[in-house]
Amino acid sequence: MSTIRDDGNGMRSRMKDVAKQAGVSTATVSHVINGTRYVAENTKKKVYTAMKELNYSPNFIARSLRSNASKTIGLIIPAKEMDTSGFFFMAVAHSIEKKLKEVGYQLILSNSNEDIESEMQQINMFKNQMIDGLIMAPTYGDHSYLKEFEQQMPIVFIDREPMGIDCDCVLVDNYKGTYDAIHLLIEKGHKEIGYISGPLGLTTSNERMAGYKEALLEHDLPFKEEHVVIEEPSLEAGKKAMAQLLEETNCTAVMVANNILTLGSVVTLNERKIKVPDDLAMIGYDNYEWTEATNPPLTVIKQPINEIGEQAAELLIARLEDREAETKHISLPSRLEERQSC
Amino acid sequence: MSTIRDDGNGMRSRMKDVAKQAGVSTATVSHVINGTRYVAENTKKKVYTAMKELNYSPNFIARSLRSNASKTIGLIIPAKEMDTSGFFFMAVAHSIEKKLKEVGYQLILSNSNEDIESEMQQINMFKNQMIDGLIMAPTYGDHSYLKEFEQQMPIVFIDREPMGIDCDCVLVDNYKGTYDAIHLLIEKGHKEIGYISGPLGLTTSNERMAGYKEALLEHDLPFKEEHVVIEEPSLEAGKKAMAQLLEETNCTAVMVANNILTLGSVVTLNERKIKVPDDLAMIGYDNYEWTEATNPPLTVIKQPINEIGEQAAELLIARLEDREAETKHISLPSRLEERQSC
DNA sequence: AATAATTATGTAAACGTTTTCCTTAAAACT
DNA sequence: AGTTTTAAGGAAAACGTTTACATAATTATT
Numbered sequence A, B: 001m002s003t004i005r006d007d008g009n010g011m012r013s014r015m016k017d018v019a020k021q022a023g024v025s026t027a028t029v030s031h032v033i034n035g036t037r038y039v040a041e042n043t044k045k046k047v048y049t050a051m052k053e054l055n056y057s058p059n060f061i062a063r064s065l066r067s068n069a070s071k072t073i074g075l076i077i078p079a080k081e082m083d084t085s086g087f088f089f090m091a092v093a094h095s096i097e098k099k100l101k102e103v104g105y106q107l108i109l110s111n112s113n114e115d116i117e118s119e120m121q122q123i124n125m126f127k128n129q130m131i132d133g134l135i136m137a138p139t140y141g142d143h144s145y146l147k148e149f150e151q152q153m154p155i156v157f158i159d160r161e162p163m164g165i166d167c168d169c170v171l172v173d174n175y176k177g178t179y180d181a182i183h184l185l186i187e188k189g190h191k192e193i194g195y196i197s198g199p200l201g202l203t204t205s206n207e208r209m210a211g212y213k214e215a216l217l218e219h220d221l222p223f224k225e226e227h228v229v230i231e232e233p234s235l236e237a238g239k240k241a242m243a244q245l246l247e248e249t250n251c252t253a254v255m256v257a258n259n260i261l262t263l264g265s266v267v268t269l270n271e272r273k274i275k276v277p278d279d280l281a282m283i284g285y286d287n288y289e290w291t292e293a294t295n296p297p298l299t300v301i302k303q304p305i306n307e308i309g310e311q312a313a314e315l316l317i318a319r320l321e322d323r324e325a326e327t328k329h330i331s332l333p334s335r336l337e338e339r340q341s342c
Numbered sequence C: 001a002a003t004a005a006t007t008a009t010g011t012a013a014a015c016g017t018t019t020t021c022c023t024t025a026a027a028a029c030t
Numbered sequence D: 001a002g003t004t005t006t007a008a009g010g011a012a013a014a015c016g017t018t019t020a021c022a023t024a025a026t027t028a029t030t
Helices: A015-022 A026-034 A041-054 A060-067 A084-102 A116-126 A146-152 A174-187 A203-218 A235-248 A259-271 A305-321 B015-022 B026-034 B041-054 B060-067 B084-102 B116-126 B146-152 B174-187 B203-218 B235-248 B259-271 B305-321
Strands: A072-077 A106-111 A133-136 A155-159 A168-172 A193-197 A228-230 A253-256 A281-285 A299-302 A329-332 A335-337 B072-077 B106-111 B133-136 B155-158 B168-172 B193-197 B228-230 B253-256 B281-285 B299-302 B329-332 B335-337
Touching: A015 A026, A015 A041, A026 A041, A060 B060, A072 A084, A072 A116, A084 A106, A084 A155, A084 A305, A084 B084, A084 B106, A106 A116, A106 B084, A116 A133, A133 A305, A146 A155, A155 A305, A168 A174, A168 A305, A174 A193, A174 A203, A174 A253, A174 A281, A174 A299, A174 A335, A193 A203, A193 A235, A193 A259, A228 A235, A235 A253, A235 A259, A253 A259, A259 A281, A305 A329, B015 B026, B015 B041, B026 B041, B072 B084, B072 B116, B084 B106, B084 B305, B106 B116, B116 B133, B133 B305, B146 B155, B155 B305, B168 B174, B168 B305, B174 B193, B174 B203, B174 B253, B174 B281, B174 B299, B174 B335, B193 B203, B193 B235, B193 B259, B228 B235, B235 B253, B235 B259, B253 B259, B259 B281, B305 B329
Parallel strands: A072 A106, A072 A133, A133 A155, A155 A168, A168 A329, A193 A228, A193 A253, A253 A281, A281 A299, B072 B106, B072 B133, B133 B155, B155 B168, B168 B329, B193 B228, B193 B253, B253 B281, B281 B299
Antiparallel strands: A106 B106, A299 A335, B299 B335
16 A cells, blocks of 8 residues: 555656555566557456556556657648648648547647648658658658658658658549539539749649539630739738739739638628629639638538548558558549538 | 668658667667757768768657657637637637647647537547647636646646636637627717627626626616527527517617627618618627628727737746746737727 | 465566766876 | 876766566376
């Protein structure tokens, strides 16, 4: 009954103490805790009460060192600023954390700032056996440098397909997203359809653009350079882009292929008192709650944010258990959330 | 020049290998890496080249075990759903991560779901020497259970003041936030001012409410029960709350003391084609970018999100270095972002 | 009754660092 | 020349687990 450690002053008790208190070896304590071999019911009981008495909880670090697994996974997201687009990844982070917790894993959050240099730097941190696996949204650039790293621990890519490496990934069907949206616009009779996009290069932007082009093509509408404006994803840029389309083209509908640009576009539309959808029809990107609060509520392409996180987490866990299985490429559908802007 | 380990197949090299390669002891290698004692320039050089040759990087876990510090801090946020209010904390998380990275720390992200039970559970995970310190936004309830934990590692509370424990914390001056807002409304001639709030109990909600009451009092306006509606923070609830105020009161202005309720309120205003600010003036909460895109752009109370994270991180790091210093309570000002809704 | 199989547990090495002592060689004093 | 000081670095313990191997006690088999 003597509490050797845990004097209430922060001195933590170790497995050794528990073993002594219970009159068994540390091996037995360990096996009781982990259920890794048979232990007599009676002995178990002794161990449990000793653990209670000493207020014992196992040291994660020591366990990780010995068993070579930290039950922790890393996440690298490219959130430049904490603007709306950063929210996308933060929301994904949230759903990853949720899923991981279910299976007893922890999440280390990190940020590449959409810059491949800091991405590499972060990876280097992660090399040190701190994490068992990695989930990341690759920033623009060649990722073959990850090949070596990937031998050491599994990687799951999310949202964007990395260049130069083949790994598990969970992506969104961006192509079909915009394709469907443009299709809808055309069905409603629009023939001059503008397109506002974030910088090309990221697979997401490229695919969305491809969907736009293909939809036009299939309906025998010409692709016009001047109907496309490409801007950095920022509110100001969005305002500017929409203004440009308004002033320089005869578009009757606009598709905005990025959330923050969507927001900017709406600002311009408001400022100029453009009647949506009568004067101009519009479809935006990402089903954030605010898109419901504009006037009129926006029709948007909805990405399955939670599913991305969930599936990524699941994929990684599965990969941790079978390093040899074929790489999986999961493509999640995006859906058109029809409201009143088109 | 022989590479003993690191055969390119994922076998990692250890300090022992580096030592052998450089012809020194592991002690020397360690000291070179950490700069913990003088090592001759020449020896250093040998160690460095050996490290390069073997592509060595130290094992974090082993280091943590020995030195009893993981250079990792935990964060617990109460993000029930990934709605707009969850974004607030995610944004804080983002700025914490940023600051921590600067000083070489990692961030483990976790979520209490605004539920004190899972909060406790998470804390218990963290007991295991995984983290060196904790930042958390306490959920509603008594937190004296953390006293014991706090002896083991420092805690910094953010956004909300915890009940039952005195710790470092960085809060926002919620009182002054709403006080100023109501003051502005009164100055503009409003006498019947509605107030929509999230559930009381959280210190944030309480303080905002206090600011509202005090501002009325100081301008000799009566506090009217029926002008206050309290709802769970959800879009639907926001819609309902604003509808109720519209139908059952003669308010000419409304203050909404929560972001997601603000969003809901705007939806109702749009649906009913209420002219803002002419028919109804309004001030919302939190300066998210979307508040600029409503029609008209919303006047909002802006919380210093990034500063919260930065200061919390700084406070924790400082505390890690001096466990005995007096507890600090930092209160950050919120600012009125005046736009056109009032 | 002797041996084999089974059951329940213990001993000690190992994980990869950091850190406390030591040791050696050279330089600086008497 | 003998002693002390300083400079540079090595040997090995320690951190708290997990786990490979060993052992003792019991039961089953012949």
